[in-house]
Amino acid sequence: MAKRQNSEGExxxxxxxxxxxxxxxxxxxxxxxxxxxxxxxxxEKRHSKKMKPxxxxxxxxxxxxxxxxxKIVNVTMIxxxxxxxxxxxNKNVCTFVSAKVCNKK
Numbered sequence: 001m002a003k004r005q006n007s008e009g010e011x012x013x014x015x016x017x018x019x020x021x022x023x024x025x026x027x028x029x030x031x032x033x034x035x036x037x038x039x040x041x042x043x044e045k046r047h048s049k050k051m052k053p054x055x056x057x058x059x060x061x062x063x064x065x066x067x068x069x070x071k072i073v074n075v076t077m078i079x080x081x082x083x084x085x086x087x088x089x090n091k092n093v094c095t096f097v098s099a100k101v102c103n104k105k
Contacts (some may be wrong), residue, residue, distance in 0.1 A: 010029050010030070012028060012030065014074070014076075022094060062097070068088070069087070069089065070089040072085065072086055083098055083099065084102055
């Protein structure tokens with residue numbers, strides 16, 4: 001789960017749907033999540049500090065290692081900067097990559 005504020009100022013959460021791959025993750029507006037109050041409370045408790053993108057360190061992935069983008073799964077703003085959630089070709093992994101870095105490639 002992730003959280004953001006859209007251009008209308010509405011809070012949205014990125015949901016991973018049980019039984020579906022991350023390709024089907026969707027941003028859902030908070031008012032539409034009445035049945036998920038406990039899930040949201042748990043998320044807010046665990047993420048009380050400002051969220052930062054998490055980068056995978058176990059496996060070397062990215063442009064610096066010769067990897068190519070298969071597709072952009074999602075787009076979000078983090079700390080006022082545009083990030084793409086990228087699926088890497090021949091990998092079963094997505095990572096956040098800044099738009100600045102993607103545009104150079």
